[in-house]
Amino acid sequence: MKTLLTSVAVAAMLTTSALAEDVTLQFWDNQQTESGLSKFQQAAIDRFMEENPGIKVEVTTVPYPEYQQRLLTAVQGGNAPDISTLDQIWIGAFAEAGAITDLSEQAAASGVEKDKFFPGAWDSANFNGGLYGIPFNVDVWQFSFYNKDLLDAAGVSPDDLKTFDGLRSAAEKLTKNGKFGVGLFGHRGEDTVVVVNSFIFSNGGEVLDSSGACALDQAPAVEALEYLQGLAEYAPKGILNASSGSMRELFLNGSLAIEFWPALEQPTLQSSDINWDFVNGTAGASGKAIGTYGGWNLAVYESSENKEAAWKFIEFMVREDVNGDVVDLLPANIAAAKAFVDKNRKGPDRILEHLNNAKPRPLSARYLEVADIQMTLYQDVFSGANVAEAAMKACEEIDALN
Amino acid sequence: MTVKDRWLLWVFLAPTLLLMGLMLFYPMVGTVIDSFHDTSFINPQPRFVGWAVYEKIWTSRQFPEVVWNSVVWTLGVVLLQNILGFFAAMLLNQKLPMQGVTRALVLLPFVLPGVVTAILWRFMYDPQLGLINSLLISAGILDESAAWLASSNTAMAAVIFVAVWKGFPFSMLIYLAALQNVDKSQLEAATIDGAGAWRRLIDVTLPSIREVILVNIVLTLILTFNYFDIVWVLTRGGPQNATHIFPTKIFETGFGQFRFGEAAVYGVFSILILAMLVALYVIVQQGARNRRPTA
Numbered sequence: 001m002k003t004l005l006t007s008v009a010v011a012a013m014l015t016t017s018a019l020a021e022d023v024t025l026q027f028w029d030n031q032q033t034e035s036g037l038s039k040f041q042q043a044a045i046d047r048f049m050e051e052n053p054g055i056k057v058e059v060t061t062v063p064y065p066e067y068q069q070r071l072l073t074a075v076q077g078g079n080a081p082d083i084s085t086l087d088q089i090w091i092g093a094f095a096e097a098g099a100i101t102d103l104s105e106q107a108a109a110s111g112v113e114k115d116k117f118f119p120g121a122w123d124s125a126n127f128n129g130g131l132y133g134i135p136f137n138v139d140v141w142q143f144s145f146y147n148k149d150l151l152d153a154a155g156v157s158p159d160d161l162k163t164f165d166g167l168r169s170a171a172e173k174l175t176k177n178g179k180f181g182v183g184l185f186g187h188r189g190e191d192t193v194v195v196v197n198s199f200i201f202s203n204g205g206e207v208l209d210s211s212g213a214c215a216l217d218q219a220p221a222v223e224a225l226e227y228l229q230g231l232a233e234y235a236p237k238g239i240l241n242a243s244s245g246s247m248r249e250l251f252l253n254g255s256l257a258i259e260f261w262p263a264l265e266q267p268t269l270q271s272s273d274i275n276w277d278f279v280n281g282t283a284g285a286s287g288k289a290i291g292t293y294g295g296w297n298l299a300v301y302e303s304s305e306n307k308e309a310a311w312k313f314i315e316f317m318v319r320e321d322v323n324g325d326v327v328d329l330l331p332a333n334i335a336a337a338k339a340f341v342d343k344n345r346k347g348p349d350r351i352l353e354h355l356n357n358a359k360p361r362p363l364s365a366r367y368l369e370v371a372d373i374q375m376t377l378y379q380d381v382f383s384g385a386n387v388a389e390a391a392m393k394a395c396e397e398i399d400a401l402n
Numbered sequence: 403m404t405v406k407d408r409w410l411l412w413v414f415l416a417p418t419l420l421l422m423g424l425m426l427f428y429p430m431v432g433t434v435i436d437s438f439h440d441t442s443f444i445n446p447q448p449r450f451v452g453w454a455v456y457e458k459i460w461t462s463r464q465f466p467e468v469v470w471n472s473v474v475w476t477l478g479v480v481l482l483q484n485i486l487g488f489f490a491a492m493l494l495n496q497k498l499p500m501q502g503v504t505r506a507l508v509l510l511p512f513v514l515p516g517v518v519t520a521i522l523w524r525f526m527y528d529p530q531l532g533l534i535n536s537l538l539i540s541a542g543i544l545d546e547s548a549a550w551l552a553s554s555n556t557a558m559a560a561v562i563f564v565a566v567w568k569g570f571p572f573s574m575l576i577y578l579a580a581l582q583n584v585d586k587s588q589l590e591a592a593t594i595d596g597a598g599a600w601r602r603l604i605d606v607t608l609p610s611i612r613e614v615i616l617v618n619i620v621l622t623l624i625l626t627f628n629y630f631d632i633v634w635v636l637t638r639g640g641p642q643n644a645t646h647i648f649p650t651k652i653f654e655t656g657f658g659q660f661r662f663g664e665a666a667v668y669g670v671f672s673i674l675i676l677a678m679l680v681a682l683y684v685i686v687q688q689g690a691r692n693r694r695p696t697a
Binding site: 068069072075076093094096097098180186187188189236237238239240241242246249250253255365366368369372376379380383 | 443444445547552637638639640642657661
């Protein structure tokens, strides 16, 4: 009998051990840049597996343009990974759909807390009272990167770019001899939405107010949109089909004086011949330049059978000594971000200041529909439509979504 | 055929029919069912709403734009592609020096992937860096560069031009094969009777390849109506929805905004239009078969 019990106990231990080793996490991420990130990410994952011998991690990296579609299809088909990065603007929809899990309890129990992350990034993971992700990486739209040589030649001071009036006057002076003052763009893309939002935020406006109603037809937003409509005169032609990418091409070939990009742009500029620097966006009536948050959160899927291991992985990825090695934007962990920008970015203090001031986009399960209406509005604005009327029409459509 | 043979026939046909049913008709039937449900990513449990989603789409300001754009896009591409393809085939049907090389070069746009073609033309159309504006300004046709893809007035024409550039070699290939089968003796007889080149084209060549022309037109109608990548990469349906056609709208609504029910309604309209075009194709082919002389 004793032998039998011993055998059963040994067999049980072996089984437990085998199960522990069998935990394989599927982690999906997307690739936005050619930064060689995957090499560093793999090194970090190897380190995680050394620290957690029972857990294996398999990484699937999907190109950014396909990522949303792949995730949707996986969730719909019941093949979601255990963990993935999710764009901040997808959190509401994925949470509402019941695809991702509330991490509030795990976060509270393990000390993964709000004050360790940039406030807007943490807010972007909160939806209907739950915490549906942990901020992984962040950035801000936008910094105004400028070509020093073009500004000097036109007698424009970088400080001029910090206010609405100063930027317009600078853009006017810089637009001559085949050069363009300001890299405004208005194609149907999220980069258009975040840049225009930042002008609205910086003028004291909002997209949705605290009750969730559309605020784009309110005076601060309408004034900001009218301002941008006028500023478009100094942008390269073809604004309605231009993206941040097309403005970058012009900036890099020296024919554009100011481009709007997040800090992500710095590595590209550092490897160029352009004599560049940047200021933190442009302040309107609010007196402060307020950017729009961009970035990604780490989320655990409801369908995962390895939620405990998945949480361990998330804890590891957002740790101060790891977060900076595994992101291609900026680490969402403030301490990691400080170390990262000090080492890798020009003007680290300015970047951190802008990150602390930035606002997230509306936290709504129907954000993508809101953004679609915003894109139509912004295209109307850049086409010369009456701004107040176009904004009113957009607000009717946004409010009808609720 | 005996009863046993008939059973055997169905047994052999069954795997194919089953596969066709699963692969072809299940998604279509699924789309029709989805179109009567309020279903999106955030409301994954479909709620039957009857015609409500149809009414929403039907009364939206985008629907008439998408229909009109699809008509302009499809007819524009099909007409220009076939006219250009036909005349290119006429040219290549002549004895030209380096005929093989010329034919291969003309085929090049057709073998390029749609996405590559679109990226190439995006650069060509660029208002600041593009070759098209440089050429037109050098030739004195334009005073200043134009933003072809960024203006609601020119965007559709610009994407049609790209699709024609990519698609005409396909039509050309088919017409070339047809032209090489035109009865030479009829052409010679017409020449002896004093018919010039134009008369020979109208009275001999075109009637001889009439069926091929019809089939080619219907086939390119179907292919063009379904085209996605060129339009998506060039304009994403913009500016201001000026180039949104059914496939781009379906993609944007379904995968861009997670509104599967509404995407399904656009899909059903697409299926109906395509079913009509396929029926037209079958009728044209049947007509051609009936007119073919029997041995």
